[in-house]
Amino acid sequence: MTAPFGRRLCEVAADQATGGYRIFSLLDREGPAPEPGQFYMLASERSWGEAAGRPFLPRAISVAEAAPAKKGVRLDFLVESVGPGTDRLCELEAGEGVWVTGPLGNSFSTPRQVNPDAAGAILVGGGIGIAPMAIWRRRLVERGIPLRVLLGFRNQEHSGGLDELFCAGGTLCPDVRLATDDGHAGHHGYVTDLLATMLTGDDAASAVVYSCGPPAMLEAVRALCSEHGVACELAMESPMACGFGACFGCAVPKVGGGYMRLCVDGPVVRGDAVTEVAHA
Amino acid sequence: MPDFCGIELAHPVINASGTYDAIAARRVFGDELLEDFPFSAFVSKTITPEPRAGNEPRRIWETPAGMINSIGLPNKGPEGFLAEDLPQLAELPVPLIVSVMATSREAFSRLVAAVEARDEVAAIELNVSCPNVHSGLIVGEQPSETEALMEALRPLTEKPLIVKLTPNVAAPEAVAVAAEAGGADAVSLINTLKASAIDPASGAPALAAGHGGLSGPAVRPIALQQLRAVAAVTEIPAIGMGGISTGADAAEFLAAGATLVAVGTESFRDPKAGLRIANELETEMYQASLRI
Numbered sequence: 001m002t003a004p005f006g007r008r009l010c011e012v013a014a015d016q017a018t019g020g021y022r023i024f025s026l027l028d029r030e031g032p033a034p035e036p037g038q039f040y041m042l043a044s045e046r047s048w049g050e051a052a053g054r055p056f057l058p059r060a061i062s063v064a065e066a067a068p069a070k071k072g073v074r075l076d077f078l079v080e081s082v083g084p085g086t087d088r089l090c091e092l093e094a095g096e097g098v099w100v101t102g103p104l105g106n107s108f109s110t111p112r113q114v115n116p117d118a119a120g121a122i123l124v125g126g127g128i129g130i131a132p133m134a135i136w137r138r139r140l141v142e143r144g145i146p147l148r149v150l151l152g153f154r155n156q157e158h159s160g161g162l163d164e165l166f167c168a169g170g171t172l173c174p175d176v177r178l179a180t181d182d183g184h185a186g187h188h189g190y191v192t193d194l195l196a197t198m199l200t201g202d203d204a205a206s207a208v209v210y211s212c213g214p215p216a217m218l219e220a221v222r223a224l225c226s227e228h229g230v231a232c233e234l235a236m237e238s239p240m241a242c243g244f245g246a247c248f249g250c251a252v253p254k255v256g257g258g259y260m261r262l263c264v265d266g267p268v269v270r271g272d273a274v275t276e277v278a279h280a
Numbered sequence: 281m282p283d284f285c286g287i288e289l290a291h292p293v294i295n296a297s298g299t300y301d302a303i304a305a306r307r308v309f310g311d312e313l314l315e316d317f318p319f320s321a322f323v324s325k326t327i328t329p330e331p332r333a334g335n336e337p338r339r340i341w342e343t344p345a346g347m348i349n350s351i352g353l354p355n356k357g358p359e360g361f362l363a364e365d366l367p368q369l370a371e372l373p374v375p376l377i378v379s380v381m382a383t384s385r386e387a388f389s390r391l392v393a394a395v396e397a398r399d400e401v402a403a404i405e406l407n408v409s410c411p412n413v414h415s416g417l418i419v420g421e422q423p424s425e426t427e428a429l430m431e432a433l434r435p436l437t438e439k440p441l442i443v444k445l446t447p448n449v450a451a452p453e454a455v456a457v458a459a460e461a462g463g464a465d466a467v468s469l470i471n472t473l474k475a476s477a478i479d480p481a482s483g484a485p486a487l488a489a490g491h492g493g494l495s496g497p498a499v500r501p502i503a504l505q506q507l508r509a510v511a512a513v514t515e516i517p518a519i520g521m522g523g524i525s526t527g528a529d530a531a532e533f534l535a536a537g538a539t540l541v542a543v544g545t546e547s548f549r550d551p552k553a554g555l556r557i558a559n560e561l562e563t564e565m566y567q568a569s570l571r572i
Binding site for chain 1: 298299300301303304305307308309310312313315316333334335336337338339340341342343344345346347349351354496497498545547548549550551552
């Protein structure tokens with residue numbers, strides 16, 4: 001499925017604060033429904049690259065959820081204010097316009113596509129990286145694929161999206177376990193502690209791990225999976241100007257030398273395709 | 281219908297080299313890309329004598345009204361490009377211009393000869409923003425180096441040769457005059473301006489290469505002045521570029537002496553920007569004709 005050529009103006013249908021982050025919804029009247037793991041390039045119609053100069057480039061944001069709407073597809077995005085672009089996206093209000101290009105990039109593979117013997121999935125999300133895990137979790141549930149979801153947060157101020165994306169009727173979905181750095185909920189420690197325990201289980205090799213989160217967490221997930229011989233797919237992030245292979249900015253080193261462009265060769269990358277997830 | 285060195289084009293808007301991968305874009309957007317192809321000619325990424333992986337990340341950094349890049353010319357080399365990419369680029373509905381770069385006249389000559397042999401190629405752009413390994417000088421920064429290179433390459437092809445000028449010199453018009461004297465059919469300008477950024481989080485240079493090239497609307501007034509200076513002293517056509525994002529911007533470059541304009545960074549923000557700018561330009565020119 002290809003994306004419509006060019007950018008299109010979509011309307012903000014809803015926006016709300018969530019645990020230190022923002023969730024906003026766009027009504028996309030033209031594009032196909034996205035696959036889990038795909039992303040969009042977003043820029044507000046107003047106050048973007050105008051007089052002030054920044055933000056100038058559109059921002060690549062993974063889709064957190066998508067649902068049929070009256071006249072198109074409703075796209076949900078989880079954003080954290082970390083710079084001029086995300087600051088502006090966090091200020092979006094219902095009714096204003098957003099320039100949208102996408103859906104872009106590849107998507108997660110089913111466990112059996114990754115490993116013919118795989119029976120289930122383990123999803124590991126951290127911080128703002130829980131977004132693509134939400135749409136992927138729903139798709140796996142719909143397909144009846146057994147799964148466990150491990151989510152990690154620094155603290156309550158960095159736990160946005162949890163209620164909206166992983167709770168039903170005000171209660172955390174039963175397949176979800178939490179880890180927090182400050183111990184305010186779930187396991188007091190890293191989400192990768194939970195993964196490490198899970199991967200020592202007898203049937204771990206029959207799972208496929210899917211992950212999105214900060215680079216240090218992704219590298220820990222990649223290393224753990226490699227150590228236990230478990231296949232994994234990582235949804236990665238890299239500075240990106242265009243999203244469609246034009247700027248060559250989002251280069252990520254690949255196994256065997258050279259670079260891949262994360263926008264067209266990712267953002268979902270097999271753990272054994274990268275040598276190491278670069279992190280500070 | 282602009283005529284550029286004998287090549288008839290549907291409108292005056294092309295792409296800047298290295299800012300549009302039409303093969304990747306077709307994978308992303310499908311054949312809709314061909315139906316609404318944004319440019320009237322397509323300029324390839326620069327091909328070098330050997331394949332290059334490109335620079336270590338981080339490669340790009342947003343700046344006020346622009347960006348700095350240090351991509352490092354990743355490309356497959358002439359064998360890979362001519363065998364794998366050129367046949368796919370030939371499916372585009374517009375003439376092809378192939379950009380080449382080398383660090384000696386001999387290597388440049390081999391590249392030009394290899395590209396000359398291909399009928400799919402309408403013109404060749406020479407990226408001279410690189411050192412000559414023999415002299416250590418950046419070819420495009422020296423009128424004498426540029427003229428000598430042109431004299432070496434001119435006999436090798438009948439195809440139009442376009443010299444891409446660097447803006448990182450005191451007098452780009454002197455290099456343009458030398459290119460013309462050496463037999464260039466056209467010049468294109470500007471390439472990116474040498475620039476740096478510091479990552480406020482680390483206090484260190486933001487790009488792994490330390491510095492890169494600035495593009496986007498931030499450079500437009502500089503590009504316009506360099507274009508005026510070049511157009512004033514040369515007879516050959518000029519392709520003007522540097523931060524063009526609207527038809528009104530493009531009209532300014534045409535008024536300053538450009539035959540064609542090229543769009544680069546704006547395509548990152550709007551994949552169809554070339555077509556939008558061409559349409560806006562047509563409206564601009566129509567309105568200008570009514571004012572006369």
